[in-house]
Amino acid sequence: MKKILILFAHPKFEKSRVNKVLIDKVKHIENVTFHDLYEEYPNFHIDVKREQELLLKHDVIIWHHPFYWYSSPAILKQWKDMVLEFNWAHGPTGLALQGKTALNVITTGGKREIYCATGSNSFTVNEFLRPYEQTANLCGMRFLPPFAVMGTYSLNDEALLLYANQYKSLLDFLKGNIDDVNLSNYFFINDLPILSKHLI
Amino acid sequence: MTGSLLFEAIVFLLGAIICVAIAKRLGLSSVIGYLLAGVVIGPYVLGFIGKEGEDILHFAEFGVVIMLFLIGLEIEPKNFWNMRKTILGMGGLQVGLTMFLSYGLFLILGYSVNVSLVISMAIALSSTAIAMQTIKEKGLMETTSGASSFSILLFQDIIVIFMLGFIPLLSNTEDTETSNHTSDTSLLETLPIGFQTLAIILSVALIVVAGRYLIVPMLRKVAKTGVREMLIAAAFLIVFSISYLMEFVGISPALGAFLGGVVLSNSEFKHELESTLEPFKNLMLGLFFMAVGASINFIVIANIPFTVGGILLAIIALKAFVLFITAHVFKLKIDQKLLLTFNLSQIGEFAFVLLSFAFGLNILDQEVMDLMLVITALSMSLTPILGIINEHYILPKVGTKESIDRPMDHIAKSQKVILVGFGHFGSTVGRFLRSHGVEATILDIDSNRVDFLRKMGFEVYYGDATRLSLLESAGIADANLLIIAIDNPTVTREVARIVKDNYPNVELLIRAKNRYDAYDLLNMGIDNIYRESLDTSLALASDALSKLGFRKYTLARQVQNFIKYDEESIRRLAKQPTDEDSYIFKARQELAEQEKLLNNDFKRGVVDYDNHWDSKNIKDALQQFQKNKS
Numbered sequence: 001m002k003k004i005l006i007l008f009a010h011p012k013f014e015k016s017r018v019n020k021v022l023i024d025k026v027k028h029i030e031n032v033t034f035h036d037l038y039e040e041y042p043n044f045h046i047d048v049k050r051e052q053e054l055l056l057k058h059d060v061i062i063w064h065h066p067f068y069w070y071s072s073p074a075i076l077k078q079w080k081d082m083v084l085e086f087n088w089a090h091g092p093t094g095l096a097l098q099g100k101t102a103l104n105v106i107t108t109g110g111k112r113e114i115y116c117a118t119g120s121n122s123f124t125v126n127e128f129l130r131p132y133e134q135t136a137n138l139c140g141m142r143f144l145p146p147f148a149v150m151g152t153y154s155l156n157d158e159a160l161l162l163y164a165n166q167y168k169s170l171l172d173f174l175k176g177n178i179d180d181v182n183l184s185n186y187f188f189i190n191d192l193p194i195l196s197k198h199l200i
Numbered sequence: 201m202t203g204s205l206l207f208e209a210i211v212f213l214l215g216a217i218i219c220v221a222i223a224k225r226l227g228l229s230s231v232i233g234y235l236l237a238g239v240v241i242g243p244y245v246l247g248f249i250g251k252e253g254e255d256i257l258h259f260a261e262f263g264v265v266i267m268l269f270l271i272g273l274e275i276e277p278k279n280f281w282n283m284r285k286t287i288l289g290m291g292g293l294q295v296g297l298t299m300f301l302s303y304g305l306f307l308i309l310g311y312s313v314n315v316s317l318v319i320s321m322a323i324a325l326s327s328t329a330i331a332m333q334t335i336k337e338k339g340l341m342e343t344t345s346g347a348s349s350f351s352i353l354l355f356q357d358i359i360v361i362f363m364l365g366f367i368p369l370l371s372n373t374e375d376t377e378t379s380n381h382t383s384d385t386s387l388l389e390t391l392p393i394g395f396q397t398l399a400i401i402l403s404v405a406l407i408v409v410a411g412r413y414l415i416v417p418m419l420r421k422v423a424k425t426g427v428r429e430m431l432i433a434a435a436f437l438i439v440f441s442i443s444y445l446m447e448f449v450g451i452s453p454a455l456g457a458f459l460g461g462v463v464l465s466n467s468e469f470k471h472e473l474e475s476t477l478e479p480f481k482n483l484m485l486g487l488f489f490m491a492v493g494a495s496i497n498f499i500v501i502a503n504i505p506f507t508v509g510g511i512l513l514a515i516i517a518l519k520a521f522v523l524f525i526t527a528h529v530f531k532l533k534i535d536q537k538l539l540l541t542f543n544l545s546q547i548g549e550f551a552f553v554l555l556s557f558a559f560g561l562n563i564l565d566q567e568v569m570d571l572m573l574v575i576t577a578l579s580m581s582l583t584p585i586l587g588i589i590n591e592h593y594i595l596p597k598v599g600t601k602e603s604i605d606r607p608m609d610h611i612a613k614s615q616k617v618i619l620v621g622f623g624h625f626g627s628t629v630g631r632f633l634r635s636h637g638v639e640a641t642i643l644d645i646d647s648n649r650v651d652f653l654r655k656m657g658f659e660v661y662y663g664d665a666t667r668l669s670l671l672e673s674a675g676i677a678d679a680n681l682l683i684i685a686i687d688n689p690t691v692t693r694e695v696a697r698i699v700k701d702n703y704p705n706v707e708l709l710i711r712a713k714n715r716y717d718a719y720d721l722l723n724m725g726i727d728n729i730y731r732e733s734l735d736t737s738l739a740l741a742s743d744a745l746s747k748l749g750f751r752k753y754t755l756a757r758q759v760q761n762f763i764k765y766d767e768e769s770i771r772r773l774a775k776q777p778t779d780e781d782s783y784i785f786k787a788r789q790e791l792a793e794q795e796k797l798l799n800n801d802f803k804r805g806v807v808d809y810d811n812h813w814d815s816k817n818i819k820d821a822l823q824q825f826q827k828n829k830s
Contacts (some may be wrong), residue, residue, distance in 0.1 A: 012813040042752035068813070109815055153819045173721050 003056035004032045009065040009076040018152045051083040064105040069130045071165035089139045098140035111151035145189045210247045214243045229330045238493020256491045263484025268454045272461020273358045273626040297522045314370045318558040327548030345536035371561040395601020399449045411463030492559045497570045520545040542590040546583045547576040616679040620665045625687030666694045684710045722774040
């Protein structure tokens with residue numbers, strides 16, 4: 001069974017209704033490690049050695065964060081800058097992350113419809129996540145489509161609970177062998193048939 | 201010439217003000233100033249004061265009683281117990297050996313057994329006022345020589361009470377009724393011996409019990425009234441009552457006052473009583489010293505200058521020798537030995553008390569009394585000179601050198617940092633600088649530490665940082681930064697002032713103990729102030745909130761906000777003139793300040809939450825917008 005690492009980054013988690021429900025649902029699942037970056041490193045002084053060891057112990061890396069200004073909160077960039085060292089995560093001898101899987105789990109205030117060429121945000125979420133996609137590529141990881149909880153401003157509690165259940169199912173799915181599952185046709189991993197059943 | 205009480209008061213006060221100011225200007229102790237004032241207004245110079253000097257002496261002796269009460273207050277039984285080995289060991293050895301040798305000396309000089317004994321007692325005691333003043337001024341309290349001096353002086357303070365009790369036993373004549381003012385009313389003479397002892401034991405017990413169950417509750421009531429002068433009244437009531445009780449049973453009022461002080465030393469009023477009585481004590485003692493000065497017969501002295509000089513040098517040499525031996529027995533380092541030796545080698549103000557007491561009991565005659573008074577005064581005046589000789593000519597040659605020559609460093613000295621003080625605070629600063637390849641030039645006053653640091657390869661200058669010459673030899677002229685990391689706020693301010701006056705281009709970074717220190721430094725125009733009580737306490741508070749479930753990142757931001765807010769407020773408050781009403785208690789003043797701070801915090805809100813990353817506001821605004829549209 002594969003091990004999953006959730007790298008969670010929210011500068012004001014105590015004020016986030018959506019993320020609280022999502023995290024509560026998955027925090028204590030077996031083989032899932034919940035790692036709260038803002039709580040661990042309130043002064044942005046990231047312990048590189050420790051983070052690298054955590055990465056080595058897991059097979060699936062999830063960057064779980066709200067979508068701020070079309071990107072992640074600051075600490076996640078800091079985390080990448082510090083942890084993904086040359087000749088460790090990339091470079092000629094940087095093979096530590098080879099063969100692992102990576103994806104973003106994001107929450108956005110705006111709805112899915114506005115993230116497209118004709119919408120007010122002009123680009124799709126996948127396009128905004130290109131830096132993560134290429135980071136995964138450079139480190140030899142398989143990059144999956146994001147799991148997105150969108151339109152949180154108008155999301156009611158029932159709908160939110162459905163998303164939380166979907167997140168839990170996603171983790172169960174990722175723990176299995178997904179090497180042969182072709183996901184490249186999906187914009188969001190939410191759209192996988194086994195996950196979308198929750199929404200019906 | 202005399203007669204009017206007002207006129208006498210004017211003469212005394214004017215003499216004191218002028219002469220003490222002169223003595224201080226010359227770097228001498230205020231004791232010398234008072235003595236000098238007494239001499240000037242006394243019968244042999246200006247003749248303002250004649251026979252009534254003796255009455256004044258009796259009145260002023262009350263200053264001694266207050267002084268012993270204050271000494272008692274200083275002695276917390278627990279602290280005393282912890283230091284008992286050094287106090288009893290060093291103090292006992294010093295007093296015992298000095299007494300033994302000087303007793304022998306004066307016997308050889310042809311004085312009687314009783315006279316020699318009294319004089320040897322007087323000689324054994326050093327001047328607490330002068331020695332402690334020097335130790336505090338030079339910031340030596342934390343060094344071994346400072347602690348040893350303190351122990352010896354403390355022992356002397358205590359032993360003097362026994363001496364005062366012992367001297368009357370030497371009085372071989374019965375006709376003491378005119379001079380011994382305690383004997384008239386003494387209860388003891390009317391009682392059989394057994395009852396006398398019982399009365400003394402009972403009165404001592406009474407002081408102890410009353411101190412705990414009567415005086416402390418009374419002081420609490422008085423403090424509650426908030427009327428400052430009531431506390432002064434209460435303080436005097438305590439001292440007067442104890443003295444009266446002691447005189448009534450016929451033992452020394454000084455001993456009773458000392459005991460009363462010890463009983464109250466553990467109470468919460470210790471500092472209030474001290475600060476209340478201190479100025480009165482100083483003034484009364486000043487009066488006492490003036491009366492002593494006025495009573496010196498200069499005609500006798502002027503006839504035998506060589507005798508005076510000879511005995512003076514012999515006594516200082518003897519005292520210095522004993523102190524050196526004592527320091528040697530207790531294994532002090534050579535420079536600590538020398539500091540101790542020179543600092544305590546004078547005869548102290550207690551000698552005036554003992555000598556005039558013995559004179560009053562007819563043990564000493566006028567001539568011996570005058571001789572010893574002059575010698576005591578001269579020995580006290582010589583202390584600063586001896587100190588300067590030691591500091592400039594002896595210390596630099598032995599033991600820990602003020603500076604040592606080092607081979608030129610590989611580090612370019614273009615960035616020069618001077619770090620004053622390498623205690624707990626300074627050492628952290630120094631280590632961090634060193635870990636960045638910045639070798640600070642260190643100034644420290646503790647020779648043990650200086651030797652150790654030199655062994656570790658630091659460039660260290662040993663000595664008093666308030667001496668401009670030391671700062672200059674440490675290279676202040678080329679320094680970019682001067683960091684002051686010492687514990688004593690007074691010394692800190694002094695160093696800062698000297699550097700600001702003489703080298704205004706050197707940037708100062710200064711450790712401050714608390715808000716009040718920071719105010720002072722800010723008002724001196726120093727901007728880089730580091731309050732040791734700010735960051736650490738906020739780190740603790742933020743960890744406490746974190747354990748209660750607050751998020752660490754939010755706390756980290758709030759801590760920064762709080763520091764910013766507090767730094768701004770301290771700069772604002774420093775500019776305000778300090779409270780003019782100096783009559784309110786200092787503690788109360790600090791409470792008022794606390795109240796002001798807390799009120800400001802309250803106005804600011806429980807937590808000044810920033811709205812960053814809180815989507816609620818956006819959500820609300822969007823909903824409002826949609827409502828308006830539809």
